[in-house]
Amino acid sequence: MKESVTGCSIEEAMRLLGGCWRLLLVSYLVDGPKRFNALRRDVPHISQRMLTLDLRALEEAGLVARTVYPEVPVKVEYALTADGQRLLPVVAVMKEFGLWLKGRLE
Amino acid sequence: MKESVTGCSIEEAMRLLGGCWRLLLVSYLVDGPKRFNALRRDVPHISQRMLTLDLRALEEAGLVARTVYPEVPVKVEYALTADGQRLLPVVAVMKEFGLWLKGRLE
DNA sequence: CAGTATCCCCAGAGATACTG
DNA sequence: CAGTATCTCTGGGGATACTG
Numbered sequence: 001m002k003e004s005v006t007g008c009s010i011e012e013a014m015r016l017l018g019g020c021w022r023l024l025l026v027s028y029l030v031d032g033p034k035r036f037n038a039l040r041r042d043v044p045h046i047s048q049r050m051l052t053l054d055l056r057a058l059e060e061a062g063l064v065a066r067t068v069y070p071e072v073p074v075k076v077e078y079a080l081t082a083d084g085q086r087l088l089p090v091v092a093v094m095k096e097f098g099l100w101l102k103g104r105l106e
Numbered sequence: 107m108k109e110s111v112t113g114c115s116i117e118e119a120m121r122l123l124g125g126c127w128r129l130l131l132v133s134y135l136v137d138g139p140k141r142f143n144a145l146r147r148d149v150p151h152i153s154q155r156m157l158t159l160d161l162r163a164l165e166e167a168g169l170v171a172r173t174v175y176p177e178v179p180v181k182v183e184y185a186l187t188a189d190g191q192r193l194l195p196v197v198a199v200m201k202e203f204g205l206w207l208k209g210r211l212e
Numbered sequence: 213c214a215g216t217a218t219c220c221c222c223a224g225a226g227a228t229a230c231t232g
Numbered sequence: 233c234a235g236t237a238t239c240t241c242t243g244g245g246g247a248t249a250c251t252g
Contacts, residue, residue, distance in 0.1 A: 009204030010133050010197070014126040016207065017200075019224090024116050036234050047226055052235065061207075073233040074232085086206060091116070093199045094123075098115030100192060101122065101167075125244085142214050153246055158215065179213040180252085217250075224244090230237075 016061055017090070021046050021054050026080065027091045029064065033079035063087060122167055123196070127152050127160050132186065133197045135170065139185035169193060 017023050021043065028034060028042045040051060055078055058064040063084035069075040080087070123129050127149065134140060134148045146157060161184060164170040169190035175181040186193070 008130065009208055010130050010201050011126055011204070012207050013200045013204030014129055018124060018126050020117055020120040020124050023120055024114065027116050048235075049227090050225065053225090062210075068234095071233095074235085076234060083210075086203060089199045090203055093195045094119045095116050097192060097196050098117070098119030101118050102115055104168075104189075154215075155247090156245065159245090174214095177213095180215090182214060213252100215251085218248085219246105220248105221246085222242105222244100224242095226239105226241085228238085228240105231235085232233100 013090075016057070019054065021050060022058060023087070023091060023094055025051075025054055025058065026063070026084065026087050027095065029078060029080050029084075030088060030091065033067070033077040036076050036078070039078065058084070119196075122163070125160065127156060128164060129193070129197060129200055131157075131160055131164065132169070132190065132193050133201065135184060135186050135190075136194060136197065139173070139183040142182050142184070145184065164190070 024043060025039060028039060034042070036051070036055075039055075040046070040048070043051070046054075055064060055066070059066050059078075063081055063086075065079050065081045065084075067077045067079070069077070130149060131145060134145060140148070142157070142161075145161075146152070146154070149157070152160075161170060161172070165172050165184075169187060169192075171185050171187045171190075173183045173185070175183070
């Protein structure tokens with residue numbers, strides 16, 4: 001899918017959350033701010049490049065805030081914004097569905 | 107993302123629902139069975155190929171049932187299975203989020 | 213009507229190396 | 233530590249034409 005033409009709301013949402021990583025990243029931010037490398041550890045199979053790009057996208061959408069602490073070495077924290085909290089139901093529902101999916105395999 | 111290694115539930119769910127179209131297709135099936143070309147009309151920008159592939163994937167996952175009526179010309183209906191009903195909360199939540207996303211632009 | 217079958221292409225993503 | 237910068241490649245997906 002290239003770009004929205006219909007303007008359908010699900011389409012919009014899926015465009016932003018499409019790609020497997022973004023919702024996953026958000027799910028790791030629900031318990032509070034995390035640093036870049038902490039997220040890398042949480043999601044070991046994401047490439048550094050994708051982690052950066054996905055975080056930037058979420059930031060641009062106003063769902064995640066990026067805070068730089070000018071220490072040495074630099075410290076950067078990512079946190080859900082108030083708007084980002086709106087993703088919590090999405091994360092919850094998706095996690096529940098995923099659990100069911102997995103449980104069904106046995 | 108190629109394949110799941112973590113087995114994280116959100117990852118599983120997003121692998122199945124990833125790609126913008128699948129949840130969208132499901133959302134058009136909530137009101138009852140639909141025929142192939144009806145879905146094409148609902149989602150005008152999906153290619154025929156992708157529509158087929160996505161429906162097959164949902165079918166293989168047991169979320170959508172495909173029924174062929176051997177009339178002439180053939181009639182094929184797609185419907186949510188009992189398992190597929192588990193997607194309803196996902197669809198609902200995603201639609202709500204999408205609506206909020208769109209509303210925020212003004 | 214409801215699909216296959218092909219061909220083709222490019223953007224999305226991995227790997228690696230470098231830097232403020 | 234938290235990123236850029238490149239370079240590369242592949243497979244997801246579009247367009248088109250054909251068929252039971």
